[in-house]
Amino acid sequence: MLKLTHRASGRHFLQIPGPTNVPDRVMRAMDNATIDHRGPEFQVIGKKVLSDLKKVFQTEGPVVVYGASGTGAWEAALVNTLSAGDKVLMYETGHFATLWKKMSERLGLNPEFIAGDWRQGVEVSRVAARLEEDKQHEIKAVCIVHNETSTGVTADIAAIRRAIDSANHPALLMVDTISSLASIDYRHSEWGVDVTVAGSQKGLMLPPGLSFNALSDKAIEASKSSRLPKSYWAWNDILEANKNGFWPYTPSTTLLYGLSEACDMLLEEGLQNVFARHTRFARATRRTVEAWGLEVFCANADALSSSLTAVMMPEGHDADKFRKIVLDNFDMSLGVGLSKLAGKVFRIGHLGDFNELTLMGTLAGVEMGLSLAGVPHKPGGINAAMNHFVETSKF
Amino acid sequence: MLKLTHRASGRHFLQIPGPTNVPDRVMRAMDNATIDHRGPEFQVIGKKVLSDLKKVFQTEGPVVVYGASGTGAWEAALVNTLSAGDKVLMYETGHFATLWKKMSERLGLNPEFIAGDWRQGVEVSRVAARLEEDKQHEIKAVCIVHNETSTGVTADIAAIRRAIDSANHPALLMVDTISSLASIDYRHSEWGVDVTVAGSQKGLMLPPGLSFNALSDKAIEASKSSRLPKSYWAWNDILEANKNGFWPYTPSTTLLYGLSEACDMLLEEGLQNVFARHTRFARATRRTVEAWGLEVFCANADALSSSLTAVMMPEGHDADKFRKIVLDNFDMSLGVGLSKLAGKVFRIGHLGDFNELTLMGTLAGVEMGLSLAGVPHKPGGINAAMNHFVETSKF
Structure with missing residues (x-):
C-alpha cells in the first residue's frame, strides 16, 4: 500500500485552492x-x-x-x-x-x-x-x-x-x-x-x-x-x-x-446553501486578514472570491519561505503565488468540503506561521473570524 | 450504504476523550x-x-x-x-x-x-x-x-x-x-x-x-x-x-x-514522540482554558492528563446546553460530564490521531460555543494555545 513518506499525526490540512479535501x-x-x-x-x-x-x-x-x-x-x-x-x-x-x-x-x-x-x-x-x-x-x-x-x-x-x-x-x-x-x-x-x-x-x-x-x-x-x-x-x-x-x-x-x-x-445541502457557506467562510477569512493588518490581494470589493483568498506578503518577506514554515510546522499546504505573484502572495483555499472549525485551524496555522516567519502582523487576528461565526451563527 | 442523517460540510470534530478519530x-x-x-x-x-x-x-x-x-x-x-x-x-x-x-x-x-x-x-x-x-x-x-x-x-x-x-x-x-x-x-x-x-x-x-x-x-x-x-x-x-x-x-x-x-x-513515530505530542497539546489546551478564565477540573499539578482536559463550567451554566450549542453550530462533539459531574464539566479530548491545527479548530469551537452560550470568559483565549505552539515549534 502506498504510504506517504511524511508521517504526521492527524489529517493534513490541504488548504490550497484546489484540489480540495475529498469527503469520506x-x-x-x-x-x-x-x-x-x-x-x-x-x-x-x-x-x-x-x-x-x-x-x-x-x-x-x-x-x-x-x-x-x-x-x-x-x-x-x-x-x-x-x-x-x-x-x-x-x-x-x-x-x-x-x-x-x-x-x-x-x-x-x-x-x-x-x-x-x-x-x-x-x-x-x-x-x-x-x-x-x-x-x-x-x-x-x-x-x-x-x-x-x-x-x-x-x-x-x-x-x-x-x-x-x-x-x-x-x-x-x-x-x-x-x-x-x-x-x-x-x-x-x-x-x-x-x-x-x-x-x-x-x-x-x-x-x-x-x-x-x-x-x-x-x-x-x-x-x-x-x-x-x-x-x-x-x-x-x-x-x-x-x-x-x-x-x-x-x-x-x-x-x-x-x-x-x-x-x-x-x-x-442545496446549491444556495453551498454558496452561502462559501461566502461565510470567505468573509471570516477576510476579516482575519484585515485584523492581522495584511492586505487581501483582490482590490475590488465587487469581485471578492468566496473560494479562496490571496494574501499579499509584506514587502521584504518571501511568501514561499512562509509557506514552507507552515508546512513543516503545521502540516498545512497553502497555495503558492503564481508567475508574477511568485513569493509575493500566498493563497488560502476555503472551498469544497470544509467547515468552520477547519477554517479556524487553517487561519490559526497561517497566524502561527506569520509569527514563526517573523512577518509583521497583529496577533489574534483569528478572533475576527470567530466573531464572524458567532455573529452569523445558525442556532 | 449507511448515510448519517446529518449532512454537514467537512469532517465532524470528534473531540470526546475517545473513541478518537481513526486515521485514513x-x-x-x-x-x-x-x-x-x-x-x-x-x-x-x-x-x-x-x-x-x-x-x-x-x-x-x-x-x-x-x-x-x-x-x-x-x-x-x-x-x-x-x-x-x-x-x-x-x-x-x-x-x-x-x-x-x-x-x-x-x-x-x-x-x-x-x-x-x-x-x-x-x-x-x-x-x-x-x-x-x-x-x-x-x-x-x-x-x-x-x-x-x-x-x-x-x-x-x-x-x-x-x-x-x-x-x-x-x-x-x-x-x-x-x-x-x-x-x-x-x-x-x-x-x-x-x-x-x-x-x-x-x-x-x-x-x-x-x-x-x-x-x-x-x-x-x-x-x-x-x-x-x-x-x-x-x-x-x-x-x-x-x-x-x-x-x-x-x-x-x-x-x-x-x-x-x-x-x-x-x-x-516513536512512542516517546507520541507521548511528547500529547503533552504539548494538553499544555496548549490548559493555557487556553486559563486564558479564558475558566478552571481545569484537575486540581493537582502532578496529575494533569495529556489525553483530555475536563473544564469546569462556571456556576449557573449548564455544560450540556453548551455542548449542544457547539454540536449544533460547529459539528463538534465534546465529552459529557459523567455521574456527579453531569452538567458541571465538559471534556476536551486531545488524544489519538490529532494535530496542532485540529486542536486550534477544537479550541476555537469551544470559545465560540462559550460566546453563543453566554458563558462568561475572556475572549481570545485560543491565542494562548497559538503562543504555546509557536514557542515550542519544531522548525
Whole structure:
C-alpha cells in the first residue's frame, strides 16, 4: 500500500485552492469495483450523473464529461467551436487567463488579450467597448475566467453577457469556472454562457481527473462548422453516446461513482446553501486578514472570491519561505503565488468540503506561521473570524 | 450504504476523550476482506500484532487481545486472577473507578473503596498506609485507573508499585489504561504492573471493539489458582493459541488489520514522540482554558492528563446546553460530564490521531460555543494555545 513518506499525526490540512479535501462519502463511493462501461448498471450511473450535472451547472443543456484535467476542458471548448485564425477576445485577469490565452495561440487561434490589473479583475466596460468596435464581428468568442484561482478575483459573467448582447455581437461566451463551480453562484443558462469549463477537483470535492464543458445550443451549432482538428475532445460523438448514458470511449468509472455521490451531497445541502457557506467562510477569512493588518490581494470589493483568498506578503518577506514554515510546522499546504505573484502572495483555499472549525485551524496555522516567519502582523487576528461565526451563527 | 442523517460540510470534530478519530491509514488497512482465522496468512498477522503490542505496552510479557470493549477487559483482569470474596483495594478517582468497583461487587469480590477527591486523584500515601495495615494480606489486588477519563486526572503508577513493595505486600497491581495507553507514557514491566487493561478506541486510534490485558508472570501464576468462573475471558486457552498467532475462538479480523497498522504508525513515530505530542497539546489546551478564565477540573499539578482536559463550567451554566450549542453550530462533539459531574464539566479530548491545527479548530469551537452560550470568559483565549505552539515549534 502506498504510504506517504511524511508521517504526521492527524489529517493534513490541504488548504490550497484546489484540489480540495475529498469527503469520506465520496471516498467510499469511489471504493467500488470497476464495472462494464457498456453495461446496464453503468448506464444508470451515466444517466444519473449527466442529469445531476445540469443542476450543478444550472443549465438545461448538456454537460460533456472528459477524463482529463481542467486544462483539457479549456482545449475542448476552443477546438469544438473555432477555426484556425479565429480571433478570440480574452482578458488578463491572472495566471490562468494567461495560460488559456497561450493555449489558444498554440491551437492556431488569434487571441486578443485585454491587459488587465490582476487585483481588479475584468472591467466589463472594456470588453463592451471592444465588442462595439468590432463591427465586422471578427471576434468569434469571448473567453473569461469566472474566478481567477491565482488571485481570488471574480468576474461578473452576467454583465459580460449583457455587454455582448448590447453590442448585438454574435461572439460565443466561454467561461472558466474551474475554481468557482459548486462554490460560487454560477448560472450557465440564465447568464447565457455558451461553453462553461470546469474540473472535478475543487467545489465538486473529487480528486482531479474529470473535467467538463456545459454547452448552449449556440455552442453546439458552432461546433458543426468549426474546423479546428479534434477527436478526443469532439462533442458530437460524446453527446450521441451520452443520450443512452454511455461514452464513446472508456470513461473514468470510479471517478463517476464519486461524482454521483458528490452531486448527491451538493443537492442534499442545496446549491444556495453551498454558496452561502462559501461566502461565510470567505468573509471570516477576510476579516482575519484585515485584523492581522495584511492586505487581501483582490482590490475590488465587487469581485471578492468566496473560494479562496490571496494574501499579499509584506514587502521584504518571501511568501514561499512562509509557506514552507507552515508546512513543516503545521502540516498545512497553502497555495503558492503564481508567475508574477511568485513569493509575493500566498493563497488560502476555503472551498469544497470544509467547515468552520477547519477554517479556524487553517487561519490559526497561517497566524502561527506569520509569527514563526517573523512577518509583521497583529496577533489574534483569528478572533475576527470567530466573531464572524458567532455573529452569523445558525442556532 | 449507511448515510448519517446529518449532512454537514467537512469532517465532524470528534473531540470526546475517545473513541478518537481513526486515521485514513487504519481505515484503509481495515478495508480488506476477512480471511481464514485458522490459516497461514492470519498467523503472520496474529504473531505480528502480539509482538507489536508488547512494544506499545512496554512489556516483555504477553498481551491478551479480546473482541470486547474495555469494560470486558476489566472483567477479564478480575476473573482471571481472583476468587469469590477476595478483597480488592480500589481508589475512587472518578466515574470509571466507581464502575470498576461496582463490577467487582457483581462478580462476588469484596472491594474496599478508598474515598477520593476526584480533582486530586490518587493519594499514594493512603494506599501505602492501607497496605501496611493489612498484615494478614487480605487484599489480593490493588486496582487503579491510570488516567480517569471522567476527570482528566492521572495516577502515579510507579509510586503505587513502590508502596506495594515497601509494605512487602503480595497484592497484584491492576491498572486501567483505557484512555492513557499510547497517549501518556505507560510502562507495564518497568512499573511492575500485573494486569494492564486497555481498549482499542483511544490512543490506539482504532474503532471500539478490541480490548487488552497485558500480563506479568505473577498474574499468570495467580490465574492458575483463581476460582472465579471464566470461559470467554480465560487467559490460558488464549495464551496457548497465541503462541502460534491464533485465537481459540473467532478473532475480530479486520480490527486486527487496523491494529497492525496503528502499531506501525505509533512505532514509526516513536512512542516517546507520541507521548511528547500529547503533552504539548494538553499544555496548549490548559493555557487556553486559563486564558479564558475558566478552571481545569484537575486540581493537582502532578496529575494533569495529556489525553483530555475536563473544564469546569462556571456556576449557573449548564455544560450540556453548551455542548449542544457547539454540536449544533460547529459539528463538534465534546465529552459529557459523567455521574456527579453531569452538567458541571465538559471534556476536551486531545488524544489519538490529532494535530496542532485540529486542536486550534477544537479550541476555537469551544470559545465560540462559550460566546453563543453566554458563558462568561475572556475572549481570545485560543491565542494562548497559538503562543504555546509557536514557542515550542519544531522548525
